[in-house]
Amino acid sequence: MSEGKTYVEDVNRAFYDFRFEEKDSFRVQSGLTREIIEQISAEKGDPAWMRDFRLRSLEIFHATDMPLWGPSIEGLDMDNIVTYVRPNTERMHTKWEDVPEDIKDTFERLGIPKSERESLAGVGAQYDSELVYHNVRKEVAEQGVVYTDLESAMHGEYGEMIREHFMKLVPPTDHKFAALHGAVWSGGSFVYVPPGASVEIPLQSYFRLNAAGAGQFEHTLIIVDKGAKLHFIEGCSAPKYNVANLHAGCVELYVGENASLRYSTIENWSKNMYNLNTKRARVEKGGRIEWVSGSFGSHVSYLYPMSVLAGEGAACEFTGVTFAGEGQDLDTGCKIVHGAPDTTSHVNTRSISKSGGVSTFRSAVVVTEKAEGSKSSVSCQSLMLDPISRSDTIPAMDVRTSKADIGHEARIGRISDEAVFYLMSRGLSEEDAKALIVSGFAENVSKELPLEYAVEMNNLIRIEMKGAIG
Amino acid sequence: MGAELLRVEDLEVSVGEKEILHGVDLTIGRGETHVIMGPNGAGKSTLAGALMGDPEYTVTSGRIFFDGEELQELAVNERARRGLFLSFQNPVEVPGISLENFVRSALEQRTGKKIRIWEFRKQVRKVLETLQMDRSYAERDLNVGFSGGEKKKAEILQMLLLSPTLAILDETDSGLDVDAVRTVSEGIREFQKDRSASLLIITHNAAILNSLEVDAVHILADGRIAASGGKELIPVIEREGFAEYETSQREEAGA
Known part of the structure; x- marks a missing residue:
């Protein structure tokens, strides 16, 4: 840049x-x-x-x-x-x-x-x-x-x-x-x-x-x-x-x-x-x-942005991050229809919830009979910042051909105390330490954005993290 | 002996319900290098963690003074700001920020001053050279995908750039090959060049100490300082191990 x-x-x-x-x-x-x-x-x-x-x-x-x-x-x-x-x-x-x-x-x-x-x-x-x-x-x-x-x-x-x-x-x-x-x-x-x-x-x-x-x-x-x-x-x-x-x-x-x-x-x-x-x-x-x-x-x-892969070899890549704070119920995800041979889709999402926020990842991958040789991978990771917040993952798959390669991976976790301690031991405040961990968690999206938007996104995370400590 | 920097008084520390340290006393002067040796499970890492304020450990009794101030009430980052540093046994991987940017922002947080990127970069490169690390490590995400050895070197790199007044090295030499131990030792020697900087080196391996100036050696066994002395204790330990201290400790407890 x-x-x-x-x-x-x-x-x-x-x-x-x-x-x-x-x-x-x-x-x-x-x-x-x-x-x-x-x-x-x-x-x-x-x-x-x-x-x-x-x-x-x-x-x-x-x-x-x-x-x-x-x-x-x-x-x-x-x-x-x-x-x-x-x-x-x-x-x-x-x-x-x-x-x-x-x-x-x-x-x-x-x-x-x-x-x-x-x-x-x-x-x-x-x-x-x-x-x-x-x-x-x-x-x-x-x-x-x-x-x-x-x-x-x-x-x-x-x-x-x-x-x-x-x-x-x-x-x-x-x-x-x-x-x-x-x-x-x-x-x-x-x-x-x-x-x-x-x-x-x-x-x-x-x-x-x-x-x-x-x-x-x-x-x-x-x-x-x-x-x-x-x-x-x-x-x-x-x-x-x-x-x-x-x-x-x-x-x-x-x-x-x-x-x-x-x-x-x-x-x-x-x-x-x-x-x-x-x-x-x-x-x-x-x-x-x-x-x-x-x-x-x-x-x-x-x-749930949807992609219809209508032609042979068509491809979709979906990268998303969702941050649900107090009073927010964010139901996000995506839908992909593999409607032709050799189509590919990669889904990679992160969701973060804090202060009672609810974040739900919902996806649907449909592979039709025509979509032989297609590949799809869905990976979603969630991070809950406190015990009152909620994170759900609802991945649906409808695969109509045996000649397709479909994978799914989901992980739900919390911020590790060890990581917070490590960063604080270098002089970062608890808030900054957690914001840094969350930004890193959301990096899959920020690295896909033009620089100024990545900066804005990290600032948004920082704003959202304010008052997250309690 | 330099002016007192750290004083630990009768420190008792627990993990959960279990008491690990049963009353540790330790005083480190400015510019001094102290070594703590001891068998596995003696409480060495517990002492390091308790000094830095690791929430995993609970101080149940005793006091810690650092530079005249009681540490107990201070948050971890406040301790860091006052000049305490801990080199971790298992440094955490943090994606999303490069090693260089992380150290720079940590330094800015500590000093409250904006640091010039280019001057800092020069400094980083010099330290990377001392530690025989490739320049690319500065650009890589903090510890992410680093080998065990590179992680330890990165800890020493942070120590050299943050220049704390007291650096605690928790088994920084463990799991390193001979060459890496020598390189890390080189880095520590560089740190010792600053005459006012103090070190507390925790190890059960004497190799890292060979080329270092050492002012005092303490044997930590069964949660207590079982013996203290000068560098001359090191070859004795190397020859005879810790068995003697562990037993005497048990006998004392039984007496």
Whole structure:
């Protein structure tokens, strides 16, 4: 890494917790009715097909039951969630100077423009329901790479491509919150990387939810065409409120033949957030999807990025870390479908729980009859920092061919007193000693991240470890 | 004899319900090197652990003074900050931080001063050379995948860089081959060059002591200091072993 990279130093809890007066220009009433959906659709200027899609999704939403198999979401009352909040700006900007002061200040504090200058190929910034900024470096645009918001792309030359792919991987019938997303989605990014193009530095979208009691439903659609290559980073945060906020985003990733996509996320929603996010990738012959996922925030999370290995030799690598502290119930993991011969998947996760936090690792590996010669390895390790915290591992495997090589390994442990003593004997405080051990435990993820994000993740661990001693 | 640095008074230490040390007295002066020898199970590591504050050991009676201050109430890191160092028999592997970065941050924590990376790196390289360790060890995660011998050398490296006022070496020579013992001994001699630094070397093997200055030798047997003397005790132990001290101890107990 070159000198002079961005370092996110001295983060404290207040780092993410600042908030601004809600100066939005328009918001719908809370709750979910046909009128509200029509209002959102009109406000956004949807094409007709999209308006119909929203209304159909709303019907599915009302006809589908709440999930009953995971952490409790009783505290989430859909009648109280405001599904659309337009920030106080007329349109999306391509220069930070044009973004309204308080919104710009938010992203400045989160270090986004600085990262953009120093280490990113393009940036998208969403504030509540709409993108307020999108820009991509000239060199990247010249390769034919499209990186913009979904709304404007829908009306332009990629309209048909979007219509062909939008919610085809995650249909509204998938589950109740996928249906909700289909009805009220707003914002997010559209990325198209043409055949053979290689984006060497990452693109990043940052999602910030400022309004209390609101929902964020951004849609990320990425198409990496044959032989192309992309690294996309997603970051999210919100200030803490006493009312429930909801995040039900949707990510659809299409990885073409021999293409490769790395999708990294550092999620640090505030602890009143219900994070019910759906992410899915379809990988064609010889293609590769790499997920890097850090889950630190939210009150409740349901997050299981899914990879469908549809073409021969397609590969998936999933690396994740989840940190559940006080009042958090984080149910995370992944799903992989081996649907073609010689496909491979490697899953490597760490979960940490402390101060009564609950961390559950849930995975499903499905190997179909067609997937002869496939290989899968799942390894999950958990660390519990005190006796009141909880960690569960629920790995499921459904293997339909005998000609596959499948492995699974799980370990649950506690911080060793010996290691803490060793580090303290060199002068580290108990807190620093434990933070160091936890950072080391989570290193599988941090080493996969660009340097500044790795630093941020270690800072998050440090914040989470504060007060962990007792 | 130098000014008093460490004074242990009638120290009794237990592990769980079992008392291991039955009243140890020991005084070490500034700049002195003391050696503790004794058979397996005599309580040597217990003494080292109790001095550093290992939570596994409970001090049930007695007092420890370090540099005029009572240690008992101080957390492990506070003891380190005051200049105490323990070279572990089984150093712990800590992934996620390199040996060099770890020592640098430990030093910064102790001194409260920011250390310049490049100057520190030069210092690290010099110590690596003294210890005949490859430069790459500085970049490797702390003790992760190090051989037994390299772990011990890394402990000595930390000692040399942290420059404590009293370093306790708990069987740093055990499990090392002849060459490694010589190298480690070289490192310790380097440490002794600082005239104010003190050492407490725990061993049951005299080889490591050959080339070192030694001010006092104590025999720890059955949880007590059974005998103390000068370097001349070492060849006697090498010849005759500890049997004499163990028996006399038992007789005393029975008398």
